Amino acid sequence: MFSKINKLINKYDKIIIHRHKNPDMDAIGSQVGLYYLIKENHPYKEVYVVGDQNKFDKDNLMMDIGDKVFENALSIIVDVAVSHLISDDRYKLAKEVLIIDHHNNEPDIENAVTFIDTSYSSAAEYIVDIFKNLKYKFNKSASSYLLWGMITDTGRFQWMKDAKRIFEIASFLSENGAETRDFYNWLYTETLEERKMRNFFQSNYVYEDNVAYLKNNKEVIDKFDVDFFTISRGMVNLAAGIEEIKIWLNFTYNKASDKIIGEFRSRDIVIVDIAKKYGGGGHDYACGATLNNWDEVDNVINDYKKLIKERNNGQKKVIRKN
Protein backbone atom coordinates (compact mmCIF):
# COMPACT_ATOMS: atom_id res chain seq x y z
CA MET A 1 0.00 0.00 0.00
CA PHE A 2 2.84 2.37 0.87
CA SER A 3 5.39 0.97 -1.57
CA LYS A 4 5.04 4.11 -3.69
CA ILE A 5 6.34 6.14 -0.74
CA ASN A 6 9.19 3.70 -0.25
CA LYS A 7 10.16 3.88 -3.92
CA LEU A 8 10.13 7.67 -3.94
CA ILE A 9 12.33 7.99 -0.87
CA ASN A 10 14.74 5.34 -2.14
CA LYS A 11 15.00 7.10 -5.49
CA TYR A 12 16.29 10.44 -4.15
CA ASP A 13 19.56 11.35 -2.44
CA LYS A 14 18.23 14.76 -1.43
CA ILE A 15 14.96 15.13 0.47
CA ILE A 16 13.43 18.34 1.80
CA ILE A 17 10.56 18.09 4.27
CA HIS A 18 7.91 20.82 4.47
CA ARG A 19 4.74 21.36 6.52
CA HIS A 20 2.16 24.11 7.02
CA LYS A 21 2.81 27.72 7.99
CA ASN A 22 2.40 28.74 11.65
CA PRO A 23 3.19 25.18 12.64
CA ASP A 24 1.55 23.41 15.53
CA MET A 25 3.26 20.50 17.28
CA ASP A 26 1.81 17.94 14.85
CA ALA A 27 3.28 19.84 11.90
CA ILE A 28 6.70 20.04 13.54
CA GLY A 29 6.44 16.59 15.10
CA SER A 30 5.62 14.85 11.84
CA GLN A 31 8.15 16.91 9.89
CA VAL A 32 11.06 16.45 12.29
CA GLY A 33 10.01 12.89 13.16
CA LEU A 34 10.14 12.00 9.48
CA TYR A 35 13.52 13.75 9.20
CA TYR A 36 14.98 11.52 11.93
CA LEU A 37 13.34 8.43 10.43
CA ILE A 38 14.95 9.00 7.05
CA LYS A 39 18.31 9.95 8.59
CA GLU A 40 18.29 6.79 10.73
CA ASN A 41 17.34 4.46 7.90
CA HIS A 42 19.22 6.13 5.05
CA PRO A 43 22.28 7.71 6.71
CA TYR A 44 23.83 8.75 3.40
CA LYS A 45 20.89 10.77 2.18
CA GLU A 46 20.85 14.55 2.55
CA VAL A 47 17.70 15.47 4.44
CA TYR A 48 16.46 18.98 5.27
CA VAL A 49 13.59 20.52 7.23
CA VAL A 50 12.34 23.96 6.18
CA GLY A 51 9.72 26.53 7.16
CA ASP A 52 8.81 29.38 9.48
CA GLN A 53 9.75 29.03 13.11
CA ASN A 54 7.87 29.44 16.37
CA LYS A 55 8.05 27.88 19.84
CA PHE A 56 7.02 24.45 18.53
CA ASP A 57 10.37 24.20 16.73
CA LYS A 58 11.64 23.37 20.22
CA ASP A 59 15.15 22.41 19.23
CA ASN A 60 15.61 25.13 16.63
CA LEU A 61 16.02 22.65 13.79
CA MET A 62 14.66 24.48 10.73
CA MET A 63 17.36 24.92 8.09
CA ASP A 64 18.20 27.81 5.83
CA ILE A 65 18.90 26.28 2.42
CA GLY A 66 19.49 27.70 -1.06
CA ASP A 67 17.28 27.16 -4.10
CA LYS A 68 19.91 24.88 -5.60
CA VAL A 69 19.25 22.21 -2.99
CA PHE A 70 15.83 21.63 -4.51
CA GLU A 71 17.30 20.62 -7.88
CA ASN A 72 16.81 16.89 -8.45
CA ALA A 73 15.38 16.60 -4.98
CA LEU A 74 12.23 15.13 -3.50
CA SER A 75 10.04 17.47 -1.45
CA ILE A 76 7.82 15.79 1.12
CA ILE A 77 4.96 17.89 2.50
CA VAL A 78 3.34 16.73 5.75
CA ASP A 79 0.21 17.80 7.68
CA VAL A 80 -1.06 20.01 4.81
CA ALA A 81 -2.12 19.57 1.17
CA VAL A 82 -3.29 23.07 0.23
CA SER A 83 -0.66 25.14 -1.60
CA HIS A 84 -1.19 28.53 0.05
CA LEU A 85 -0.80 27.01 3.52
CA ILE A 86 2.56 25.36 2.83
CA SER A 87 5.60 26.95 4.42
CA ASP A 88 8.40 27.48 1.85
CA ASP A 89 6.84 27.15 -1.59
CA ARG A 90 10.12 26.09 -3.19
CA TYR A 91 8.77 22.55 -3.25
CA LYS A 92 7.85 23.75 -6.74
CA LEU A 93 11.56 23.57 -7.62
CA ALA A 94 11.82 19.94 -6.52
CA LYS A 95 11.80 17.13 -9.05
CA GLU A 96 8.91 15.32 -7.36
CA VAL A 97 6.53 16.07 -4.51
CA LEU A 98 5.05 13.64 -2.00
CA ILE A 99 2.21 14.70 0.29
CA ILE A 100 1.21 12.94 3.52
CA ASP A 101 -1.76 14.56 5.26
CA HIS A 102 -4.80 13.83 7.41
CA HIS A 103 -6.90 16.96 6.80
CA ASN A 104 -10.29 17.01 5.16
CA ASN A 105 -9.35 19.56 2.48
CA GLU A 106 -9.21 19.46 -1.31
CA PRO A 107 -5.51 19.15 -2.31
CA ASP A 108 -4.43 21.55 -5.08
CA ILE A 109 -0.82 20.65 -5.81
CA GLU A 110 -0.41 19.36 -9.32
CA ASN A 111 1.67 16.28 -10.12
CA ALA A 112 2.18 15.40 -6.48
CA VAL A 113 2.00 11.87 -5.17
CA THR A 114 -0.69 12.38 -2.57
CA PHE A 115 -1.51 10.28 0.47
CA ILE A 116 -4.42 11.72 2.43
CA ASP A 117 -6.21 9.66 5.04
CA THR A 118 -8.63 11.51 7.30
CA SER A 119 -9.08 8.47 9.54
CA TYR A 120 -5.87 9.52 11.31
CA SER A 121 -6.15 11.98 14.19
CA SER A 122 -2.70 13.39 13.48
CA ALA A 123 -0.24 13.44 10.61
CA ALA A 124 2.28 11.95 13.02
CA GLU A 125 0.07 8.90 13.63
CA TYR A 126 -0.24 8.39 9.86
CA ILE A 127 3.51 8.68 9.37
CA VAL A 128 4.24 6.13 12.09
CA ASP A 129 1.77 3.71 10.54
CA ILE A 130 3.33 4.14 7.09
CA PHE A 131 6.95 3.72 8.13
CA LYS A 132 6.25 0.96 10.64
CA ASN A 133 4.64 -0.80 7.71
CA LEU A 134 7.75 -0.16 5.61
CA LYS A 135 9.84 -1.74 8.41
CA TYR A 136 11.78 1.42 9.20
CA LYS A 137 13.84 1.52 12.39
CA PHE A 138 12.56 4.13 14.88
CA ASN A 139 15.16 5.87 17.05
CA LYS A 140 14.51 7.96 20.17
CA SER A 141 14.38 11.30 18.37
CA ALA A 142 11.97 10.14 15.67
CA SER A 143 9.76 8.37 18.22
CA SER A 144 9.69 11.40 20.51
CA TYR A 145 8.75 13.95 17.86
CA LEU A 146 6.10 11.69 16.38
CA LEU A 147 4.54 10.97 19.76
CA TRP A 148 4.51 14.71 20.55
CA GLY A 149 2.59 15.31 17.33
CA MET A 150 0.06 12.65 18.31
CA ILE A 151 -0.28 13.99 21.86
CA THR A 152 -1.04 17.53 20.77
CA ASP A 153 -3.30 16.88 17.76
CA THR A 154 -5.48 14.61 19.91
CA GLY A 155 -5.59 17.19 22.71
CA ARG A 156 -3.61 14.87 25.01
CA PHE A 157 -5.56 11.78 23.82
CA GLN A 158 -9.03 13.33 24.08
CA TRP A 159 -10.05 13.61 20.41
CA MET A 160 -9.37 10.22 18.85
CA LYS A 161 -10.86 8.84 15.67
CA ASP A 162 -9.42 5.38 16.31
CA ALA A 163 -8.37 5.01 19.94
CA LYS A 164 -7.19 1.41 19.54
CA ARG A 165 -4.82 2.30 16.74
CA ILE A 166 -3.64 5.47 18.49
CA PHE A 167 -2.75 3.66 21.71
CA GLU A 168 -1.03 0.87 19.79
CA ILE A 169 1.05 3.39 17.88
CA ALA A 170 1.79 5.41 21.02
CA SER A 171 2.85 2.20 22.74
CA PHE A 172 5.12 1.34 19.81
CA LEU A 173 6.73 4.79 20.03
CA SER A 174 7.21 4.45 23.80
CA GLU A 175 8.87 1.11 23.21
CA ASN A 176 11.25 2.90 20.87
CA GLY A 177 12.31 5.49 23.41
CA ALA A 178 9.81 8.34 23.01
CA GLU A 179 10.27 10.98 25.70
CA THR A 180 7.21 12.33 27.54
CA ARG A 181 8.08 13.82 30.95
CA ASP A 182 10.09 16.82 29.74
CA PHE A 183 7.69 17.32 26.89
CA TYR A 184 4.60 17.46 29.10
CA ASN A 185 6.38 19.84 31.46
CA TRP A 186 7.24 22.08 28.52
CA LEU A 187 3.70 21.85 27.20
CA TYR A 188 1.98 22.73 30.48
CA THR A 189 4.26 25.49 31.69
CA GLU A 190 3.52 29.11 30.87
CA THR A 191 4.83 32.43 32.13
CA LEU A 192 2.88 34.50 34.63
CA GLU A 193 2.35 37.05 31.89
CA GLU A 194 0.80 34.38 29.66
CA ARG A 195 -1.50 33.21 32.45
CA LYS A 196 -2.68 36.79 33.01
CA MET A 197 -3.30 37.21 29.30
CA ARG A 198 -5.38 34.03 29.18
CA ASN A 199 -7.46 35.30 32.09
CA PHE A 200 -8.14 38.50 30.14
CA PHE A 201 -9.46 36.62 27.09
CA GLN A 202 -11.34 34.15 29.26
CA SER A 203 -13.36 36.96 30.80
CA ASN A 204 -14.04 38.61 27.42
CA TYR A 205 -15.92 35.67 25.91
CA VAL A 206 -19.57 36.34 24.98
CA TYR A 207 -22.10 33.52 25.52
CA GLU A 208 -25.31 33.50 23.43
CA ASP A 209 -27.68 30.78 22.21
CA ASN A 210 -25.32 27.89 23.00
CA VAL A 211 -22.49 29.64 21.13
CA ALA A 212 -19.46 31.35 22.69
CA TYR A 213 -17.48 33.89 20.74
CA LEU A 214 -14.60 36.25 21.17
CA LYS A 215 -13.92 39.24 18.94
CA ASN A 216 -10.36 40.47 19.15
CA ASN A 217 -10.09 43.75 17.28
CA LYS A 218 -6.97 45.79 16.61
CA GLU A 219 -7.08 47.55 20.01
CA VAL A 220 -7.20 44.23 21.86
CA ILE A 221 -4.33 42.80 19.82
CA ASP A 222 -2.17 45.84 20.49
CA LYS A 223 -2.49 45.31 24.24
CA PHE A 224 -0.34 42.19 24.05
CA ASP A 225 3.15 41.70 22.73
CA VAL A 226 2.61 38.19 21.38
CA ASP A 227 2.43 36.64 17.95
CA PHE A 228 -0.90 36.37 16.20
CA PHE A 229 -1.48 32.64 16.68
CA THR A 230 -0.94 32.86 20.42
CA ILE A 231 -4.23 34.73 20.53
CA SER A 232 -6.05 33.30 17.52
CA ARG A 233 -5.43 29.60 18.09
CA GLY A 234 -4.18 29.82 21.64
CA MET A 235 -7.32 31.33 23.14
CA VAL A 236 -10.11 29.52 21.30
CA ASN A 237 -10.37 26.61 23.71
CA LEU A 238 -10.83 28.87 26.72
CA ALA A 239 -14.54 28.44 25.96
CA ALA A 240 -14.35 24.65 25.73
CA GLY A 241 -15.82 22.45 28.42
CA ILE A 242 -18.98 24.45 29.16
CA GLU A 243 -22.09 22.27 29.08
CA GLU A 244 -24.41 24.85 27.49
CA ILE A 245 -21.84 25.99 24.93
CA LYS A 246 -21.93 23.66 21.91
CA ILE A 247 -19.77 25.72 19.56
CA TRP A 248 -17.04 28.20 20.42
CA LEU A 249 -15.47 30.72 18.07
CA ASN A 250 -12.49 33.03 18.27
CA PHE A 251 -12.17 35.91 15.77
CA THR A 252 -8.90 37.79 15.68
CA TYR A 253 -7.84 40.74 13.58
CA ASN A 254 -4.67 40.00 11.62
CA LYS A 255 -2.54 43.05 10.84
CA ALA A 256 -0.45 41.27 8.24
CA SER A 257 -3.42 40.50 5.99
CA ASP A 258 -5.86 43.18 7.26
CA LYS A 259 -8.38 40.35 7.67
CA ILE A 260 -10.02 38.54 10.53
CA ILE A 261 -9.10 34.94 11.23
CA GLY A 262 -11.82 32.77 12.72
CA GLU A 263 -11.06 29.63 14.73
CA PHE A 264 -14.08 27.35 15.22
CA ARG A 265 -14.47 24.43 17.65
CA SER A 266 -17.18 22.05 18.87
CA ARG A 267 -17.47 18.91 20.96
CA ASP A 268 -19.65 16.77 18.69
CA ILE A 269 -21.35 18.94 16.07
CA VAL A 270 -19.81 18.85 12.60
CA ILE A 271 -18.93 22.51 11.95
CA VAL A 272 -16.52 22.34 9.02
CA ASP A 273 -19.20 22.93 6.36
CA ILE A 274 -19.82 26.47 7.56
CA ALA A 275 -16.06 27.08 7.63
CA LYS A 276 -15.94 25.93 4.01
CA LYS A 277 -18.86 28.19 3.09
CA TYR A 278 -16.59 31.12 4.05
CA GLY A 279 -13.61 29.75 2.14
CA GLY A 280 -12.00 28.02 5.10
CA GLY A 281 -11.67 24.39 6.14
CA GLY A 282 -10.05 21.96 8.55
CA HIS A 283 -11.45 19.11 10.60
CA ASP A 284 -15.06 18.24 11.43
CA TYR A 285 -14.88 19.64 14.98
CA ALA A 286 -11.91 22.02 14.64
CA CYS A 287 -11.67 24.35 11.69
CA GLY A 288 -11.36 27.96 10.65
CA ALA A 289 -11.81 30.61 7.98
CA THR A 290 -10.50 34.03 6.97
CA LEU A 291 -13.14 36.79 7.08
CA ASN A 292 -13.02 40.18 5.36
CA ASN A 293 -14.79 42.30 7.97
CA TRP A 294 -16.76 42.21 11.23
CA ASP A 295 -20.09 41.96 9.39
CA GLU A 296 -18.94 38.70 7.91
CA VAL A 297 -17.92 37.60 11.40
CA ASP A 298 -21.49 38.24 12.59
CA ASN A 299 -22.78 36.14 9.69
CA VAL A 300 -20.60 33.24 10.78
CA ILE A 301 -21.83 33.54 14.37
CA ASN A 302 -25.44 33.58 13.16
CA ASP A 303 -24.85 30.59 10.90
CA TYR A 304 -23.55 28.59 13.84
CA LYS A 305 -26.46 29.65 16.04
CA LYS A 306 -28.79 28.51 13.28
CA LEU A 307 -26.95 25.20 12.97
CA ILE A 308 -27.52 24.48 16.65
CA LYS A 309 -31.17 25.50 16.42
CA GLU A 310 -31.78 23.23 13.43
CA ARG A 311 -30.00 20.43 15.20
CA ASN A 312 -32.14 20.88 18.32
CA ASN A 313 -35.29 20.77 16.18
CA GLY A 314 -34.05 17.66 14.37
CA GLN A 315 -33.32 15.92 17.64
CA LYS A 316 -36.86 16.59 18.88
CA LYS A 317 -38.24 14.95 15.77
CA VAL A 318 -36.16 11.84 16.34
CA ILE A 319 -37.39 11.61 19.91
CA ARG A 320 -41.02 11.78 18.73
CA LYS A 321 -40.45 9.06 16.15
CA ASN A 322 -39.29 6.69 18.86
Ligand SMILES: [Mn+2]
Ligand atom coordinates in the same frame (compact mmCIF):
# COMPACT_ATOMS: atom_id res chain seq x y z
MN1 LIG B 1 -2.23 17.71 12.13
